[in-house]
Amino acid sequence: MGIPNPALDSSLHNSECLDPIWDAIRKEAKLEAEKEPILSSFFYSSILSHNCLEKALAFALANRLQKPTLLATQLMDTFFNVMKQDKGIQQSIRLDIQAFKDRDPACLSYCSALLYMKGFQSLQVYRVAHALWGQGRKILALALQSRISEVFGVDIHPAAKIGDGILVDHGTGVVIGETATIGNRVSLMQGVTLGGTGKETGNRHPKVAEGVLIGAHASILGNIRIGECVMIAAGSLVLQEVSPHSIVAGVPAKVIGRVHDHYPSLTMQQGN
Structure with missing residues (x-):
């Protein structure tokens, strides 16, 4: 569950190949439109009228984030132009949506992640903002960060x-x-904070390694490393580095056990 698919990975790097994620999304949209005719126009405008996942995603994000002084057409053009020029973002979109489909039992389909799940949507806007930040377009990147926070209640620095x-x-x-x-x-579950410990400047936020599962409302503060495949219990306050494959809990957090799953972030079993 959640392990990258070699066929999918190869298609991400070859524009001549089919896109299995996009194909699945279009199939789902057609079926849902047939089951709920009242939503047929919605599915057509959101998915079926577009020729690739990037355009559909740009459309969905632009319509969620638009406001009178930030037009949907402008946002859609910005999102799509960044996505189509960045192979890394194209890969991230597909691996993220697969993560939602595999790990979240509330995610009934790829379509539901794309159209409804604000965790997925806010993450994809962050990816565009991060690319813009790297291009030196920091004001626009920060404007998108602000808008993500307003609309989704998620605050990710670009x-x-x-x-x-x-x-x-x-x-x-x-x-x-x-x-x-x-x-x-x-x-990451809801309410997670990866923050600083005060007014320090420079490198001041946590470094979370691969495969980590962070429970709801856990706070990890300071320039500390969280090792591979760590499980952090809900409500924990982590102020010190955590060695790989540890289970930590409490305020302040302490090691209470070892992780037996190779990737707790994939199994999502928080009761170990």
Whole structure:
């Protein structure tokens, strides 16, 4: 569950190949439109009228984030232009949506992640904002960060570095600071904070390695490393580095056990 598919990975790097994720999304949209005719126009405008996943995603995000002074057409053009020029973002989109489909039992289909799940949507807007930040377009990147926070209740600084195959479950209240890094295949529940400890400047936020599962409303503060495949219990306050494959809990958090699953972020078993 959640392990990258070699066929999918190869298709991400070859524009001549079919796109199995996009094919599945279109199939789902057609079936849903048939089952709920009242939504047929919605599915057509959101998915079936587009020729690729990037266009459909840009459309969905632009319509969620638009406001009178930030037009949907402008946002859609910006999102799509960034996505189509960045192979890394194209891969991240597909690995993220697969993560939601595999790990979140509330995610009934790829369509539901794309159209309804604010954890997925906010993560994809962050990816565009991160690319813009790297291009020196920092004002626009920060404007998108602000808009994500207003609409989704998720605050991710565009300078943060986030890997692929990420699940942001529910999303509400998630805060990720400017110098935070998150490895591949990490799962974060609602209310997670990757923050600083005060007014320090420079490299001041956590570094979360691959395969980590962070429970709801856990706070990880300071420039500390969370090792591979760690499980952090809900409500924990983590102020010190955590060695790989540890289970930590409490305020402040202490090691209470060892992880037996290779990737707790994939199994999502928080009761170990």
